[in-house]
Amino acid sequence: MMNRKNTHLENKRLRIINGAITVFSRKGFYKAKIEEIAEQAEVGKGTVYEYFSSKKELFLEMFLYIEEKYETMFQQELSGIEIFYDRLQKMFEVTMQFLNNHKEMAHILLAGYPSVAEDHQKVLLDKNRQKLTEISNILEEAIFRQEIRPVDTTLAAQVILGALLFVGGQILFSKGEKVPGFEQSAQHLADIFLQGLAI
Amino acid sequence: MMNRKNTHLENKRLRIINGAITVFSRKGFYKAKIEEIAEQAEVGKGTVYEYFSSKKELFLEMFLYIEEKYETMFQQELSGIEIFYDRLQKMFEVTMQFLNNHKEMAHILLAGYPSVAEDHQKVLLDKNRQKLTEISNILEEAIFRQEIRPVDTTLAAQVILGALLFVGGQILFSKGEKVPGFEQSAQHLADIFLQGLAI
Amino acid sequence: MMNRKNTHLENKRLRIINGAITVFSRKGFYKAKIEEIAEQAEVGKGTVYEYFSSKKELFLEMFLYIEEKYETMFQQELSGIEIFYDRLQKMFEVTMQFLNNHKEMAHILLAGYPSVAEDHQKVLLDKNRQKLTEISNILEEAIFRQEIRPVDTTLAAQVILGALLFVGGQILFSKGEKVPGFEQSAQHLADIFLQGLAI
Amino acid sequence: MMNRKNTHLENKRLRIINGAITVFSRKGFYKAKIEEIAEQAEVGKGTVYEYFSSKKELFLEMFLYIEEKYETMFQQELSGIEIFYDRLQKMFEVTMQFLNNHKEMAHILLAGYPSVAEDHQKVLLDKNRQKLTEISNILEEAIFRQEIRPVDTTLAAQVILGALLFVGGQILFSKGEKVPGFEQSAQHLADIFLQGLAI
DNA sequence: AATGAATGAGTCTTCATTCAT
DNA sequence: CATGAATGAAGACTCATTCAT
Numbered sequence: 040m041m042n043r044k045n046t047h048l049e050n051k052r053l054r055i056i057n058g059a060i061t062v063f064s065r066k067g068f069y070k071a072k073i074e075e076i077a078e079q080a081e082v083g084k085g086t087v088y089e090y091f092s093s094k095k096e097l098f099l100e101m102f103l104y105i106e107e108k109y110e111t112m113f114q115q116e117l118s119g120i121e122i123f124y125d126r127l128q129k130m131f132e133v134t135m136q137f138l139n140n141h142k143e144m145a146h147i148l149l150a151g152y153p154s155v156a157e158d159h160q161k162v163l164l165d166k167n168r169q170k171l172t173e174i175s176n177i178l179e180e181a182i183f184r185q186e187i188r189p190v191d192t193t194l195a196a197q198v199i200l201g202a203l204l205f206v207g208g209q210i211l212f213s214k215g216e217k218v219p220g221f222e223q224s225a226q227h228l229a230d231i232f233l234q235g236l237a238i
Numbered sequence: 239m240m241n242r243k244n245t246h247l248e249n250k251r252l253r254i255i256n257g258a259i260t261v262f263s264r265k266g267f268y269k270a271k272i273e274e275i276a277e278q279a280e281v282g283k284g285t286v287y288e289y290f291s292s293k294k295e296l297f298l299e300m301f302l303y304i305e306e307k308y309e310t311m312f313q314q315e316l317s318g319i320e321i322f323y324d325r326l327q328k329m330f331e332v333t334m335q336f337l338n339n340h341k342e343m344a345h346i347l348l349a350g351y352p353s354v355a356e357d358h359q360k361v362l363l364d365k366n367r368q369k370l371t372e373i374s375n376i377l378e379e380a381i382f383r384q385e386i387r388p389v390d391t392t393l394a395a396q397v398i399l400g401a402l403l404f405v406g407g408q409i410l411f412s413k414g415e416k417v418p419g420f421e422q423s424a425q426h427l428a429d430i431f432l433q434g435l436a437i
Numbered sequence: 438m439m440n441r442k443n444t445h446l447e448n449k450r451l452r453i454i455n456g457a458i459t460v461f462s463r464k465g466f467y468k469a470k471i472e473e474i475a476e477q478a479e480v481g482k483g484t485v486y487e488y489f490s491s492k493k494e495l496f497l498e499m500f501l502y503i504e505e506k507y508e509t510m511f512q513q514e515l516s517g518i519e520i521f522y523d524r525l526q527k528m529f530e531v532t533m534q535f536l537n538n539h540k541e542m543a544h545i546l547l548a549g550y551p552s553v554a555e556d557h558q559k560v561l562l563d564k565n566r567q568k569l570t571e572i573s574n575i576l577e578e579a580i581f582r583q584e585i586r587p588v589d590t591t592l593a594a595q596v597i598l599g600a601l602l603f604v605g606g607q608i609l610f611s612k613g614e615k616v617p618g619f620e621q622s623a624q625h626l627a628d629i630f631l632q633g634l635a636i
Numbered sequence: 637m638m639n640r641k642n643t644h645l646e647n648k649r650l651r652i653i654n655g656a657i658t659v660f661s662r663k664g665f666y667k668a669k670i671e672e673i674a675e676q677a678e679v680g681k682g683t684v685y686e687y688f689s690s691k692k693e694l695f696l697e698m699f700l701y702i703e704e705k706y707e708t709m710f711q712q713e714l715s716g717i718e719i720f721y722d723r724l725q726k727m728f729e730v731t732m733q734f735l736n737n738h739k740e741m742a743h744i745l746l747a748g749y750p751s752v753a754e755d756h757q758k759v760l761l762d763k764n765r766q767k768l769t770e771i772s773n774i775l776e777e778a779i780f781r782q783e784i785r786p787v788d789t790t791l792a793a794q795v796i797l798g799a800l801l802f803v804g805g806q807i808l809f810s811k812g813e814k815v816p817g818f819e820q821s822a823q824h825l826a827d828i829f830l831q832g833l834a835i
Numbered sequence: 836a837a838t839g840a841a842t843g844a845g846t847c848t849t850c851a852t853t854c855a856t
Numbered sequence: 857c858a859t860g861a862a863t864g865a866a867g868a869c870t871c872a873t874t875c876a877t
Contacts, residue, residue, distance in 0.1 A: 051837095069268040073872065074839095083838040085874080094872065123435075171408075178435075187435040194426050195435065197408045198401040205400025206393065209370075227393050235434025236322075236377075236386040236394065250861090272847065282863040287848070449840090467666040471868065481842040486869065521833075569806075576833075585833040592824050593833065595806050596799040603798025604791070607768075625791050633832025634720075634775075634784040634792065648858095670851060671860095680859040682853085691851065842874080846867105853863080 052090045054080040059101040060141065068098055099162065106166050109137050113173075123181040124233055130174075131203060131225035138207040139221070171196045187233075202228065251289045253279040258300040259340065267297055298358045305365050308336050312372075322380040323432050329373075330402060330424035337406040338420070370395045386432070401427065450488045452478040457499040458539065466496055497557045504564050507535050511571075521579040522631055528572075529601060529623035536605040537619070569594045585631070600626065649687045651677040656698040661738065665695055696759065703763050706734050710770075720778040721830055727771075728800060728822035735804040736818070768793045784830070799825065 058079030062071045073094055077084045091097035116133045120126045174196040181187045206228065257278030261270045272293055276283045290296035315332045319325050373395040380386045405427065456477030460469045471492055475482045489495035514531045518524045572594040579585045604626065655676030659668045670691055674681045688694040713730045717723045771793040778784045803825065 072870095077839095084840095084872095085838050086836085088873070089836070089838095181435075185437060188433075188437045190430060190435060191426050194405070194423065195430055197405045198427065198430060201400045201402075201404025201408075202397040203400075205404060206396045209396045209400075224393065227390050228397065231389060231394055231397060231434070232430075233434050233436045234387075235430070235432050235436070236380075236389060237432045237434070238384060238387045271845095283847095284849080284863050284865095285861080288861070288863095293847070470866095482844095482868095483842050483870080484840080487840070487842095492868065579833075583835060586831075586835045588828060588833060589824050592803070592821065593828055595803045596825065596828060599798045599800075599802025599806075600795040601798075603802060604794045607794045607798075622791065625788050626795065629787060629792055629795060629829075629832070631832050631834045632785075633828070633830050633834070634778075634787060635830045635832070636782060636785045669849095674860095681851095681861095682859050683857085685852070686857070686859095838875100838877085840874105840876095842871100844872100845870090847869095849866090850863105851865100853861105854859100855861095856859085 051080075051082060051086070055082060055087055055090055055097070056101050056104050059097050060105065063098060063101060064141065068094075073097075102163065103166075105141055109134075110170075112137055117177075123177075123184075123186040124229055126177060126181075127199075127232060128225045128229035130199070131206075131228045132221050134203040135207045135221040135225065138204075171200055174199055199232065202232075250279075250281060250285070254281060254286055254289055254296070255300050255303050258296050259304065262297060262300060263340070267293075272296075294358065298361065301362065302365075304340055308333075309369075311336055316376075322376075322383075322385040323428055325376060325380075326398075326431060327424045327428035329398070330405075330427045331420050333402040334406045334420040334423065337403075370399055373398055398431065401431075449478075449480060449484070453480060453485055453488055453495070454499050454502050457495050458503065461496060461499060462539070466492075471495075493557065497560065500561065501564075503539055507532075508568075510535055515575075521575075521582075521584040522627055524575060524579075525597075525630060526623045526627035528597070529604075529626045530619050532601045533605045533619040533622065536602075569598055572597055597630065600630075648677075648679060648683070652679060652684055652687055652694070653698050653701050656694050657702065657738065660695060660698060665691075670694075699760065700763075702738055706731075707767075709734060714774075720774075720781075720783040721826055723774060723778075724796075724829060725822045725826035727796070728803075728825045729818050731800045732804045732818040732822065735801075768797055771796055796829065799829075 055076065058076040059071075061079050062076045065071075066075075071094075073087055074084050076097070077087050080087075087097065091100060113130070113133055116129050117126055120129055171193070175192045178187070178190070178192040178195055182189050182192070206224070254275065257275040258270075260278050261275045264270075265274075270293075272286055273283050275296070276286050279286075286296065290299060312329070312332055315328055316325055319328055370392070374391045377386070377389070377391040377394055381388050381391070405423070453474065456474040457469075459477050460474045463469075464473075469492075471485055472482050474495070475485050478485070485495065489498060511528070511531055514527055515524055518527055569591070573590045576585070576588070576590040576593055580587050580590070604622070652673065655673040656668075658676050659673045662668075663672075668691075670684055671681050673694070674684050677684075684694065688697060710727070710730055713726055714723055717726055768790070772789045775784070775787070775789040775792055779786050779789070803821070
């Protein structure tokens with residue numbers, strides 16, 4: 040009983056988060072209207088406030104929700120892969136796939152709406168840092184395994200994440216134009232990073 | 239006389255643009271208040287509207303102003319340099335230097351505030367594309383000179399610009415923490431791109 | 438239940454319209470402040486916008502509301518009367534009575550605030566034309582019945598409506614001064630129109 | 637010399653008044669911009685304030701200027717005419733002619749923009765009253781001469797002025813539609829007033 | 836728990852007016 | 857006298873948030 044109720048509630052919360060994803064990413068934080076999110080979620084405007092105390096809070100929760108999905112996807116897809124080149128390629132692939140499913144989030148992930156964050160800024164920055172650390176760890180492991188040469192892993196992680204997000208964004212925002220398959224792009228990218236540009 | 243007047247007017251327009259830079263980058267587009275920009279510029283609120291027809295227009299003009307400065311800096315600094323590695327390094331250096339002077343713009347350059355743009359979106363996207371083309375050309379030239387191996391220059395340009403902006407942003411937003419010298423970081427970055435990560 | 442709610446909502450809409458009547462007629466369109474209308478209606482400023490999408494729209498709706506009341510009054514009072522002289526007299530009487538209850542509207546009915554109208558101008562002009570047609574019809578009927586001689590009914594209708602509104606307005610705006618009873622004035626007017634000024 | 641200067645000044649003042657006529661009547665009081673009036677008059681915005689202390693004052697002065705022209709025209713045209721019927725007809729004719737030349741003023745004359753007036757309301761009302769008195773006098777004279785029967789001249793004057801303005805307005809605002817010649821309309825009107833509608 | 840009607844704080848923008856040149 | 861750049865008071869309108877039902 041209790042359980043069913045919880046599920047039911049969870050569903051409503053989830054519907055709202057999904058409405059938020061749709062609207063926030065279409066309109067951005069400021070142009071998104073709570074009312075429209077409520078409509079999307081097929082709940083009443085007031086109901087949104089039963090689950091989230093404010094628009095900002097909703098934005099944050101939505102962000103964390105997406106982040107978590109990204110993170111999970113990231114972990115899962117990379118789990119079995121040992122070879123660094125393959126991991127790198129998979130990273131790009133997963134990220135592009137993810138951005139493709141949440142196109143609109145690319146901007147948000149990239150720039151993080153600093154002014155929106157304010158109170159929650161710490162949380163958002165931490166998420167970013169976390170992802171960088173993750174990539175950093177992968178790099179360090181690869182260095183340890185002597186798959187790659189010793190480089191400043193912090194810097195390299197930034198370069199990779201920047202590339203991931205920006206290239207992903209670029210590819211996705213070039214609407215209408217031919218978007219090469221993710222796999223192929225991912226291969227190219229991994230290749231560039233691994234082999235470098237030098238002859 | 240006429241000249242002095244023109245100069246005087248130009249000064250006021252410039253003061254407003256600088257006010258806009260300060261406030262927009264501190265608060266973002268939506269939280270920035272015209273009144274505060276006017277205060278910053280030490281002009282009356284109404285005066286802003288003598289020079290710019292709307293908040294959006296002011297934002298666009300400010301963006302173009304900054305872009306142009308960046309562009310000029312970019313061109314100048316790269317002009318004498320022939321070796322690709324040096325150019326790459328300089329690119330990073332210039333960009334970081336620039337972002338350091340306009341810290342606040344990093345977000346804006348990165349994400350382009352899509353929802354703000356709307357009417358002007360085309361202009362903003364074009365600027366981005368323009369920069370990518372520029373880098374692309376540098377790459378093609380380097381390929382032609384056989385300084386680097388033949389790669390997808392479009393993709394590579396995106397990777398480089400993404401890295402430029404993101405790494406720049408990262409470095410700058412880690413306020414309080416030790417920021418390594420730009421030169422050194424630029425060297426590292428150029429090295430990573432040129433040599434790749436592989437052993 | 439449903440019914441009570443509707444009634445309740447209707448009431449609020451009506452309260453706002455009445456506030457609008459009070460304020461618009463005291464101050465005219467441009468000097469009227471939405472906030473004051475809201476105060477009059479004892480609702481919040483925002484509530485006005487729940488019911489009317491803009492100040493102009495509110496003005497139009499108020500105008501139509503008043504027009505309808507005038508029209509109804511007009512129809513009802515004239516319904517049983519056959520003799521042309523009596524109808525004419527009643528027309529004046531009804532109009533003066535009406536203007537007396539909505540003093541402030543006289544100007545609006547007279548001049549129609551052309552610049553306010555703009556978008557809605559057509560609606561307002563149509564209302565005017567409608568009233569003229571109505572009077573025109575009454576005149577034609579009277580001509581048919583040979584109660585009055587054949588005249589240009591369009592012109593005559595204009596004369597009569599002009600007189601109705603202007604005289605009404607004159608009488609009402611001479612505040613403080615002795616206003617003769619409506620009935621008596623109406624008789625005089627009807628007499629002038631019917632008998633003419635000639636000896 | 638002095639004289640020429642005065643003339644010159646008078647010219648500038650007049651140019652502004654004429655600009656005001658054009659703009660006020662096209663846009664109405666509130667939508668008219670001082671700047672546009674200045675443009676029309678081909679003077680600087682500030683210059684308007686050299687001649688008129690405020691927008692309201694300019695409006696009033698413009699109104700009086702027009703009124704005077706109307707008045708003069710009225711007096712002149714009626715001066716030689718003795719027969720009441722002819723005077724009545726001429727009145728209509730002159731008024732329509734006048735409104736045709738200052739189309740836009742019809743509304744203003746009709747309704748008098750009460751809210752604009754405020755401070756000057758007295759002046760405007762007086763002008764109106766003055767015109768009514770004038771017509772009243774004409775009527776009294778006609779009664780004295782036994783050209784028309786004794787009627788309430790105040791009321792009759794109102795009816796006539798109301799008809800003058802309203803019919804004039806109607807005719808003029810029916811843009812695009814066939815407007816019968818003024819003379820003919822004036823004849824019809826005079827006929828209706830003199831003979832009445834009765835058979 | 837769910838709703839949506841009601842609210843008013845907050846901001847862009849307009850434009851009459853001023854005043855230094 | 858003439859000008860127009862500068863100003864800021866004022867007001868329509870939006871929308872997150874509340875709360876009675």
